[in-house]
Amino acid sequence: MTDFLYLPDRNYDKKFDSEVSKVKEGDGYIVLEETLFYPEGGGQPADHGVISWDGNETEVTDVQKKHGEAHHFIEGDDFPEEGQEVRGEIDWERxxxxxxxxxxxxxxxxxxxxxxxxxxxxxxxxxxxxxxxxxxxxxxxxxxxxxxxxxxxxxxxxxxxxxxxxxxxxxxxxxxxxxxxxxxxxxxxxxxxxxxxxxxxxxxxxxxxxxxxxxxxxxxxxxxxxxxxxxxxxxxxxxx
Ligand SMILES: [Zn+2]
The missing domain is CATH 3.30.980.10 (Threonyl-trna Synthetase; Chain A, domain 2)
Structure with a gap:
């Protein structure tokens, strides 16, 4: 399960730290313990942004909620490992x-x-x-x-x-x-x-x-x- 940090009222927070709980490289996504990224739903599109760790940075191009987990879809093939501490930042303008x-x-x-x-x-x-x-x-x-x-x-x-x-x-x-x-x-x-x-x-x-x-x-x-x-x-x- 992912903890959705923007609920109920942290709608203005842009950055967060979390841990990678699952890596699905073949499917192109990772799951985080908690997230500020909004997953597509209720007529509102998913947030975009970046996830960074240890000098690496990758773009989040889509977020989907499945069975209580936030699937953060990553651009390219540079994935963090399970258990890795990462920092997320949402594309605030969007x-x-x-x-x-x-x-x-x-x-x-x-x-x-x-x-x-x-x-x-x-x-x-x-x-x-x-x-x-x-x-x-x-x-x-x-x-x-x-x-x-x-x-x-x-x-x-x-x-x-x-x-x-x-x-x-x-x-x-x-x-x-x-x-x-x-x-x-x-x-x-x-x-x-x-x-x-x-x-x-x-x-x-x-x-x-x-x-x-x-x-x-x-x-x-x-x-x-x-x-x-x-x-x-x-x-x-x-x-x-
Ligand atoms: Zn509403």
């Missing part, structure tokens, strides 16, 4: 963009739930643009501007974004109906990592997020696409 985007996704998801009663059916974050699918809902042109304005007004309130572990039962009590699909989170996962915007937007999420909405900048919705009878896809970018 990660911080994902943190801003992911937090922006929460803002848009809560605005659309509040205004239209639609839930977030899926999302995919990238460094330069992201998308969210909402259902059941049908937007017209005026709605897009309305959503964008409401989201940016919320960001302008400079609300804090708290990240903490919460008992599943308590989280479900405090969460607005439709804010997340709890059926997708296996029952045995308790406590859950909660992301709380301001006083009352409680959402279970394992991703990385900024500490204050002001770090997002401004949301610009760049595209609206109908995906079937009752699903709408919004694409957005961030400015600032």
């Amino acid at each position: 990660r911080y963009k994902h943190m801003r985007m992911h937090t922006a996704q929460h803002v848009l998801s809560l605005v659309v739930l509040d205004e239209y009663g639609a839930t977030t059916a899926g999302n995919q974050i990238h460094e330069d643009y992201s998308r969210i699918d909402f259902k059941p809902v049908e937007f017209d042109e005026g709605d897009i501007e309305k959503i964008q304005n409401a989201a940016n007004a919320l960001i302008a309130e400079n609300l804090s974004v708290e990240k903490k572990m919460m008992d599943r039962e308590q989280l479900e009590e405090e969460m607005d109906a439709g804010r997340a699909n709890m059926d997708l989170i296996p029952d045995h996962i308790d406590p859950l990592r909660a992301v709380i915007i301001g006083e009352d937007d409680v959402c279970p999420c394992g991703g990385t997020h900024v500490d204050n909405l002001e770090e997002i900048g401004e949301i610009e919705i760049t595209e609206q696409t109908k995906k079937g009878a009752d699903t709408e896809r919004l694409e957005f970018e961030l400015e600032g």
Whole structure:
């Protein structure tokens, strides 16, 4: 098992020391005892970065979580040995963009739930643009501007974004109906990592997020696409 150091709230740490617990040269990855690298999941891409030891340095090009272990995929064929002490450093520029985007996704998801009663059916974050699918809902042109304005007004309130572990039962009590699909989170996962915007937007999420909405900048919705009878896809970018 890998200890995921960014949980629940160390989202701004960039460097860590760890020990190599497994080396899978044939498969191109190593497993670490603990890591700050975010593994791809929940619509957020994996962190990139470097792992160094004894004067060696290698790039991490992908991170995948399997059975509680973080598989750090390494570029080239220079691998540390099992038991080796290593230092990891994440590509902060890339990660911080994902943190801003992911937090922006929460803002848009809560605005659309509040205004239209639609839930977030899926999302995919990238460094330069992201998308969210909402259902059941049908937007017209005026709605897009309305959503964008409401989201940016919320960001302008400079609300804090708290990240903490919460008992599943308590989280479900405090969460607005439709804010997340709890059926997708296996029952045995308790406590859950909660992301709380301001006083009352409680959402279970394992991703990385900024500490204050002001770090997002401004949301610009760049595209609206109908995906079937009752699903709408919004694409957005961030400015600032
Ligand atoms: Zn999130």
